[in-house]
Amino acid sequence: MIKVQNFEVRVPDFRLQSISLDVGPEDVFALIGPTGSGKSLLLEGIAGLVPAAKGSVQIGGVDVTHHPPETRGLGLVYQDTALFPHLSVRENILYGTRYHELDAPTVRSRFDRFVRRLDLENLLDRSPVRLSGGEKQRVALARALMLQPRALLLDEPISSLDPLFRDAIRELLRSLHEELHIPFILVSHNFSEVLYLANRGAILRGGRIEQRGTIRALFERPETPFVARFVGMQNLWRCSAREGWARVGDLKIRLNGPAVQGDDVFLALRPEDIEWVRENANEYDNVFQGRVMDLDGRGFYVRVALDVHGVRFSAFWMRHVVSRHSLETGQVVRIGFSSESLHTMRVDENPITGEGAPDGARAL
Amino acid sequence: MKPSRDTLFFSLLFFVSLPLVLLVVLPLTRMLTQPGLADLWEAIADPVVLRALARSVGTSLAAAGICLVFGTPLAYVLARKEFPGKRLVEGIVDLPIMIPHPVIGIAILSLAGRNHPLGQFLSSLGIQVMGTYWGIISVLAFVGLPFFVNTTKAGFESVPTRLEKASRSLGAGVGHTLFRITLPMSWPHIVLGMIMCTARAISEFGAIVIVAYHPMTAPVLIYERFTAYGLRYSQPICVWLIVISFLLFVGMRFVSRYRRVEA
Numbered sequence: 001m002i003k004v005q006n007f008e009v010r011v012p013d014f015r016l017q018s019i020s021l022d023v024g025p026e027d028v029f030a031l032i033g034p035t036g037s038g039k040s041l042l043l044e045g046i047a048g049l050v051p052a053a054k055g056s057v058q059i060g061g062v063d064v065t066h067h068p069p070e071t072r073g074l075g076l077v078y079q080d081t082a083l084f085p086h087l088s089v090r091e092n093i094l095y096g097t098r099y100h101e102l103d104a105p106t107v108r109s110r111f112d113r114f115v116r117r118l119d120l121e122n123l124l125d126r127s128p129v130r131l132s133g134g135e136k137q138r139v140a141l142a143r144a145l146m147l148q149p150r151a152l153l154l155d156e157p158i159s160s161l162d163p164l165f166r167d168a169i170r171e172l173l174r175s176l177h178e179e180l181h182i183p184f185i186l187v188s189h190n191f192s193e194v195l196y197l198a199n200r201g202a203i204l205r206g207g208r209i210e211q212r213g214t215i216r217a218l219f220e221r222p223e224t225p226f227v228a229r230f231v232g233m234q235n236l237w238r239c240s241a242r243e244g245w246a247r248v249g250d251l252k253i254r255l256n257g258p259a260v261q262g263d264d265v266f267l268a269l270r271p272e273d274i275e276w277v278r279e280n281a282n283e284y285d286n287v288f289q290g291r292v293m294d295l296d297g298r299g300f301y302v303r304v305a306l307d308v309h310g311v312r313f314s315a316f317w318m319r320h321v322v323s324r325h326s327l328e329t330g331q332v333v334r335i336g337f338s339s340e341s342l343h344t345m346r347v348d349e350n351p352i353t354g355e356g357a358p359d360g361a362r363a364l
Numbered sequence: 365m366k367p368s369r370d371t372l373f374f375s376l377l378f379f380v381s382l383p384l385v386l387l388v389v390l391p392l393t394r395m396l397t398q399p400g401l402a403d404l405w406e407a408i409a410d411p412v413v414l415r416a417l418a419r420s421v422g423t424s425l426a427a428a429g430i431c432l433v434f435g436t437p438l439a440y441v442l443a444r445k446e447f448p449g450k451r452l453v454e455g456i457v458d459l460p461i462m463i464p465h466p467v468i469g470i471a472i473l474s475l476a477g478r479n480h481p482l483g484q485f486l487s488s489l490g491i492q493v494m495g496t497y498w499g500i501i502s503v504l505a506f507v508g509l510p511f512f513v514n515t516t517k518a519g520f521e522s523v524p525t526r527l528e529k530a531s532r533s534l535g536a537g538v539g540h541t542l543f544r545i546t547l548p549m550s551w552p553h554i555v556l557g558m559i560m561c562t563a564r565a566i567s568e569f570g571a572i573v574i575v576a577y578h579p580m581t582a583p584v585l586i587y588e589r590f591t592a593y594g595l596r597y598s599q600p601i602c603v604w605l606i607v608i609s610f611l612l613f614v615g616m617r618f619v620s621r622y623r624r625v626e627a
Contacts, residue, residue, distance in 0.1 A: 069529070
């Protein structure tokens with residue numbers, strides 16, 4: 001169990017502040033955010049590699065805030081794997097064992113276990129310099145796991161890899177988490193990457209936690225426009241929302257369920273939740289007519305920009321549908337979306353929100 | 365095949381710089397080829413010459429050794445830590461490159477003289493600077509220091525801090541990390557720094573001639589032979605000094621190539 005409370009780190013030109021989170025052995029906790037949001041710095045802060053300016057870090061109930069990194073017992077795997085280039089794969093894997101009072105049979109059995117588990121038998125005498133990205137990642141994992149860490153900290157473990165290896169490493173991390181039953185903390189700038197791996201997470205922005213919760217909640221119920229944009233809600237409008245209706249420009253959009261009300265709030269909608277309505281218009285509680293302004297092919301789907309009574313919509317439609325019905329720029333189409341796909345949020349751009357942040361964190 | 369415009373352009377650039385290259389190559393070639401083999405043999409058979417050459421190499425290596433022991437920690441601190449006054453320390457390290465060499469010699473002598481407490485302290489230990497190996501080696505360490513510290517610092521900087529952090533997270537303390545990760549990885553740079561420091565020290569004349577005319581190092585001997593007997597008698601010693609410098613240079617290139625292959 002890792003518990004971070006009101007944690008603050010200062011480096012030149014950047015400050016990580018008011019960070020509170022707790023990660024249990026059942027969690028794969030994702031620290032998500034754009035480049036420069038401080039997520040890797042937070043990871044190093046938890047590992048003790050950068051000093052805390054404020055707050056505390058507890059591991060298994062022990063306050064380690066001022067303990068040096070080598071005594072914290074955390075496994076750290078960097079994005080570029082940080083394998084020692086002057087040592088062989090075997091020497092890399094065994095590097096930390098001499099600092100952990102392990103007897104030879106223990107070292108041997110763990111070594112055999114992880115070498116077999118991570119499929120490294122044929123790489124042991126090679127230099128890590130010439131390994132593929134996936135192989136390096138596996139060696140770095142073995143090196144960390146040899147020491148039975150109390151938690152595993154992973155800095156962008158997947159996005160740096162060749163697409164070819166991504167699925168394999170993702171799968172491996174998932175099954176390792178089930179086997180080891182220790183907290184995983186995972187840094188990523190890519191939300192779709194963590195959807196598969198993580199169960200909880202926090203979205204960072206400018207050194208603060210913008211929102212925190214289950215991955216599902218982050219994905220489905222963003223609380224700020226920043227998070228909404230980050231999790232892919234590309235349609236984001238300022239509107240007034242009252243009693244089940246939102247007004248965006250001249251459009252009157254039906255809302256559903258709990259909504260933030262007010263004269264100036266944000267309304268968000270995912271592009272993939274907007275359908276092209278050719279029949280059965282009554283399946284949707286919001287149907288509008290709009291003009292196609294732009295078609296932008298993106299592989300399997302097409303991003304369609306629409307003008308609906310002066311309001312811009314962005315929709316993702318399957319490529320084969322668009323080409324079968326020969327959709328063209330300038331064409332007038334009907335679009336529909338369910339009121340359940342809509343999310344409202346306050347305009348306040350920088351609130352601290354989350355699942356029970358301590359009062360200290362809220363006050364800052 | 366017609367040379368491309370790029371090739372022509374780069375050839376032009378090269379020809380612009382050619383005079384400078386020739387300035388180095390021509391005099392050295394002339395000097396290397398002028399003395400006959402008999403002259404060279406005669407020079408090296410002269411015990412005075414042989415001793416002077418050996419003295420030059422020995423004192424230069426000793427100076428490099430001193431830089432290794434005392435300069436490596438400084439280079440590591442400069443490569444890894446930010447602290448107030450760091451620019452000043454870096455400036456001090458670079459200072460010996462800028463100061464005229466006789467000035468260095470005079471400065472060291474004035475500190476080691478009987479009028480200065482340090483000089484008194486040293487002489488109470490029986491250490492004389494004027495006209496001794498102590499003097500030569502301290503002057504050579506002075507002039508070689510910037511070459512050693514800057515090269516070694518660049519070596520430390522080339523080791524990613526993430527590797528050190530990974531080592532710490534695996535349980536190794538600061539010291540173990542330095543000795544198991546940082547030093548082995550920057551070793552080629554350290555060797556390179558020692559070679560540059562040695563090469564610089566071997567060629568030192570201006571400061572040495574002030575601090576220690578005797579025991580005579582090779583450059584001082586060359587100067588003496590030149591003023592006393594003329595060009596012809598100084599040239600063979602010059603050739604031997606160049607050969608030794610060249611061997612150091614080859615060693616340096618070899619190490620830096622080895623470094624690149626490894627990376």
